[in-house]
Amino acid sequence: MSQAPDDQSTTLQELKGRVAAFVAERDWQQFHTPKNLSMSIAIEAAELMEHFQWLSVEDSRNLGPQALAEIGEELADIVIYSLSLANTLGLDLSQTVQAKMDKNIRKYPADRVKGKAHKYTWYEGKDEG
Structure with a gap:
């Protein structure tokens, strides 16, 4: 039985490749300009901050499973857009x-x-x- 991918076994190149394939399969390269991607990163970062907006410092360090899952999705969006920007710019x-x-x-x-x-x-x- 194979193990699910994790930070220890997945390379950045694998993630960049998966993002590139996702974008290509949908013909979204035309929309994935540096301007649009940088704006998308900022928008997703704002959505991430929204989860912490009214929490105390202590509460922000003691998140429940549902909050962690939602925060993880926002963080994943930021990483995905960042990987796509790196792909677009050849970084x-x-x-x-x-x-x-x-x-x-x-x-x-x-x-x-x-x-x-x-x-x-x-x-x-x-x-x-």
Whole structure:
């Protein structure tokens, strides 16, 4: 019996391929422009935020199964549109994410920012402490 796909066994390329096939089977490439896809990501992100809008911090950390399922669907929509945008623009997401993480490491050195939540510009020109 085969195991259901999960984060441990599914590659980004497999997900990108599945999204590309879905789009192609419906002839939706004509609608999947960078403009439309970026707008769709923002719209889905707003729908995700809606689930947390009136919750306390504590409640947002203790979600029931129904809420988690609904939030998971919104998050999946964001990821699907993001994968489609990467397909449309010919971006290699693994390289893009790795490059961005390298940049974040430089912008937010752990020894200076640990336990703090400021934007990187807050740390520029500041002494330790």
